[in-house]
Amino acid sequence: xxxxxxxxNPGSIGNITAELLENAKPFLELMMQNxxxxxxxxxxxxxxNDEFSTIYNYNPIESIKTRVKDPMSxxxxxxxxxxxxxVENIEKTLNDIAGVxxxxxxxxDIYAIADILSTQDDITIISRKDYIANPKPNGYxxxxxxVGIPIFLSTGKKIMKAEVQFRTIxxxxxxxxxxxxxxxxxxxxxEEISAQLRECAEAIxxxxxxxxxxxxxxxxxxx
Ligand code: 0O2
Numbered sequence: 001x002x003x004x005x006x007x008x009n010p011g012s013i014g015n016i017t018a019e020l021l022e023n024a025k026p027f028l029e030l031m032m033q034n035x036x037x038x039x040x041x042x043x044x045x046x047x048x049n050d051e052f053s054t055i056y057n058y059n060p061i062e063s064i065k066t067r068v069k070d071p072m073s074x075x076x077x078x079x080x081x082x083x084x085x086x087v088e089n090i091e092k093t094l095n096d097i098a099g100v101x102x103x104x105x106x107x108x109d110i111y112a113i114a115d116i117l118s119t120q121d122d123i124t125i126i127s128r129k130d131y132i133a134n135p136k137p138n139g140y141x142x143x144x145x146x147v148g149i150p151i152f153l154s155t156g157k158k159i160m161k162a163e164v165q166f167r168t169i170x171x172x173x174x175x176x177x178x179x180x181x182x183x184x185x186x187x188x189x190x191e192e193i194s195a196q197l198r199e200c201a202e203a204i205x206x207x208x209x210x211x212x213x214x215x216x217x218x219x220x221x222x223x
Contacts, residue, residue, distance in 0.1 A: 128143075
């Protein structure tokens with residue numbers, strides 16, 4: 001009863017809201033800091049693309065997508081890792097709250113841009129997984145970097161972690177369909193579909209490198 005009365009009292013609703021907001025504050029702060037890290041990374045990548053465009057009349061980056069992991073996915077991933085989802089644990093455990101996807105036309109561009117970004121003196125490389133050279137068994141290909149990048153707050157410098165995924169347009173097309181397969185349950189003939197997807201991953205890889213070869217040939221043969 002006491003609870004009902006409290007809820008019916010508009011003043012207490014204000015208190016509950018204030019308490020919720022107070023508890024949510026450190027989480028919202030972490031999300032804001034991750035948004036800032038994404039802005040810094042996106043700017044760095046756009047600078048490189050603009051420079052290539054001006055000097056070589058060529059854009060190695062087709063598009064850049066950024067996202068902060070949504071709260072439900074954060075909690076789900078923490079559960080999967082068996083770690084209680086406190087703000088402190090989330091920050092320590094997850095490397096991909098901030099995520100950038102860099103879509104390039106050709107595999108060579110992926111390595112060129114990733115190498116340039118990796119050597120910038122305010123960036124640290126925490127880990128590098130080359131799923132292009134070593135694809136996952138299902139055929140997934142991308143180059144993943146976990147980077148440390150500084151953001152500058154009123155309280156000083158803070159190093160944020162972010163995951164940067166580099167893919168070609170074709171690898172991204174493949175990964176989107178694979179993602180659908182992953183999140184759909186009770187699919188008939190799932191094994192057969194996975195095998196079809198694996199075959200497509202190989203075909204896509206072949207086309208990626210053949211297209212790159214043609215691009216390079218055009219460069220060599222143009223006067
Ligand atoms: P979402 O929904 O994209 O955020 P870790 O993140 O290091 O704890 P893991 O598995 O070692 O876990 O990382 P890994 O292999 O580097 O993969 C991280 C991300 O790459 C995934 O994030 C996906 O975005 C993508 N990825 C990895 N493997 C596949 C795959 O087989 N298919 C597709 N479509 N994407 C993949 P999340 O958090 O799993 O998901």
